[in-house]
Amino acid sequence: MRLTLLLLIVILGSAHAADTVRLTNGEWPPYLGEDLPHHGVASRIVAEAFALQNVEVQWEFHPWARSLKMAEQGTRDGSAVWLYNREREQRFHISDPVVESGYYLFHRKNRHFDWSSVEDLRGLRIAATRGYDYGDAFQQAEAAGEIDVVRLTGDEQGLRQLLAGRVDLFPVDKVVGFDLLYQQFSAAERRLLSFHPVPLRSDSLHLLLSREVPGNAELMQRFNQSLARLRDSGKISQYLLEIQQPLSLGH
Structure with a gap:
């Protein structure tokens, strides 16, 4: 038993x-x-x-x-x-x-910005999130020093740097970016930002x-x-x- x-x-x-x-x-x-x-x-x-x-x-x-x-x-x-x-x-x-997931380049609305290849990002100040992979072309250009990228601790910090005018561009997953903007930022701050319709990576x-x-x-x-x-x-x-x-x- x-x-x-x-x-x-x-x-x-x-x-x-x-x-x-x-x-x-x-x-x-x-x-x-x-x-x-x-x-x-x-x-x-x-x-x-x-x-x-x-x-x-x-x-x-x-x-x-x-x-x-x-x-x-x-x-x-x-x-x-x-x-x-x-x-x-x-x-x-x-x-x-x-x-x-689609990563897009966010920028301040008052700054005209257009791009079609990573070469177009030269001379611009770009924030990116530490540990994130933004695609081979971006990663290789960053590693070679061909584009100016500062790595930050998180997406919220990147958006705040963008709003403060300390950087020109910040790539972020569009759904994640909008969720952050609606959860952590004011309507007035959201109105200052835009994003380019061509994804950096999908x-x-x-x-x-x-x-x-x-x-x-x-x-x-x-x-x-x-x-x-x-x-x-x-x-x-x-x-x-x-x-x-x-x-x-x-x-």
Whole structure:
């Protein structure tokens, strides 16, 4: 009897573990955030796609570098959400796109600005957020000293430097930028800013599942199936529409 009960406990415990995925996360409102509704729209999409497979997400919020390292080492199952690159593909199973991200060059409305290539940014003072990748052309020009870039601690600081006239340009994801402007800045300050309609970079963001965790390849297949179902239902478009602030800076 005791052996039967012990086996039952082990079986039930294993079933519960199989129905849970531990994912790291970070702060990037309105896409991701510990205190946001649903932990942000990207977290909501990930969690609901897993829920369609009867898998519950346990979120842990850490600084970005730590979040990625924990997932890479397999101490957590994965992390959300990240850009694709070949190096990450060696360490992670990478999902189909969860959300799309577009970085645009914000500037003060009273400063005429036009561009079509990174060469057009020469001679301008540019702020950028530390640790962010703005695309190969921008990164290479920055590394070579061909463009004048100062790296700051966060997107809010970049926007404040822009408003203060200390820099001429600041690239930021448009949805993130507008969310910051509506949450942390006044209407008068928002009216001072505009952005160029040509994106600096446009990318998709993905769920990463560690290759160090057994079963993650199959779990990613299941996730992608449910992500497609969620997208086809129209819910992803609905959720993304709900977070978008009026895009009216100078336009």
